[in-house]
Amino acid sequence: MAIIEVEAVTYTYPGSSTPSLRDVTFSVEPGEFVALIGANGAGKSTLCYALTGFVPHFFNGEMQGQVTIAGIQTQKAALEEIVPLAGLVFQNPITQLTGKATVCEEIAFGLENLGVPPEEMEERIAHALELVGDRSWADRSPTALSGGQQQRVALACMLVMKPQVLVLDEPTSFLDPLGAHEVFTAIRQLSREGMTIIIAEHNIEWIARETDRIIALDEGKIILDGKPSEVLTSPLLEDLGSQLRYTAAARLAQARGWWPETRNLPVTLEEAEAGFRAGGFHGH
Ligand SMILES: Nc1ncnc2c1ncn2[C@@H]1O[C@H](COP(=O)(O)OP(=O)(O)OP(=O)(O)O)[C@@H](O)[C@H]1O
Ligand SMILES: [Mg+2]
Known part of the structure; x- marks a missing residue:
């Protein structure tokens, strides 16, 4: 059974006259690794928001159709209920980090809100840090880490919530090549461990090597959806400049x-x- 069902979603931001998503329909099976591609403004971020409840709950606006994650309709659920279902990692790690003194406190923040007992919290934080890199970062200040390390801490902040689906919106676009490589390695590992992952990403070479499936967006519409070998050889991508x-x-x-x-x-x-x-x- 699909873990994500997106059915005929059309969404317009408040104050905007044209929809940013148009009749978007697709479903994702558990464990799939899906890339979202498309030119600037194609709607990749907006789709990431729709998959994690930020659209419509945070951005408001006009939404038709529905998104269902693990059997829960996001429009009917509160944002706090959606986080354990589908967690979003933003482009810039600074957006995710809340300014805590240590990495450990930063990662604990979401769990405190969920009321997780302290012993379990410690275990989950250590595990999340191991998944993204290094337990030894726990007592360091997030500001003393490199961009790649900060983005992996941002990833740990999501993983600690044990979401069923991980959504990443261009998580390496603010990083240098080494930082990007570190983050890509962590994401690949999570996928190999069976996590369902949707990632908006510009690095087509990496997508071609690593992902199972690519969804290409243009002006808010899905124009291609298939295996990398099908999507990346389509003449349509020539026009989008993403060849x-x-x-x-x-x-x-x-x-x-x-x-x-x-x-x-x-x-x-x-x-x-x-x-x-x-x-x-x-x-x-
Ligand atoms: N908060 C907002 N209010 C109004 N319109 C918005 C808002 N955010 C994005 N848009 C519009 O929605 C469309 C899709 O934007 P979106 O950010 O989803 O594209 P994207 O594919 O993520 O682009 P990029 O590659 O630049 O990140 C664009 O036309 C954009 O101008
Ligand atoms: Mg974007």
Whole structure:
């Protein structure tokens, strides 16, 4: 049974004349790892908010259709009830961190609100920190951590709530390549452990390698939904400028008759290399 059901969701922000999500319908099975892609303004963040109850509960506005997570309709539930179902990690770790003196207090914050007993709290905090990196950060000040470490603490703040679904909105866009690599590694590990994950992300190469499925948005509508090998080779992505460079190179070769006819366009560097080799690009 699907863990997420999004049915005909159309949503307009207050004061806006055009919807930011238009008739969005899809469902996600437990354990799936789904990427959301699309140009700036396509509606990726808005969909992340709709999946975690911030739309409509925090942003208000006009919402039609419904989102159901683990059998609960988000429109009918309060935001506090939705957090343990679907937790959102924001783009900028600073948004998530509340200015506590230590990492441990920061991660404990959400649990205190849930009334979790102290012994269980300690155990859950240690486990969440282990999942994202390092137990030894517990007593450090969040401000003394690198961006990548801060984002992993933000991730731990969500994980400690044991959400059924983890939603991440471009969690690496404020990080340098090393910080991004650290966060990506933590996310991949969570996915391998069976967590259901939806991630809005610009790094198409990483998505192509790691995720099971890609949903592409354009002007609030789903234009593609399928396996990375299907979505990333669609000509529609050419227009959106979200094509992989080696897919684009292979497409050019194909137009000139150099790409082997029986081969699909590549979405990994290895597939590209094999295709060009088979097409006769050997070097001397
Ligand atoms: N708070 C808001 N009030 C009114 N309109 C908004 C608000 N937030 C976003 N929008 C509009 O909704 C549309 C979708 O925006 P959204 O932020 O979801 O796109 P995005 O795909 O996340 O873009 P980006 O890649 O820049 O993060 C845009 O047209 C944007 O201007
Ligand atoms: Mg966004």
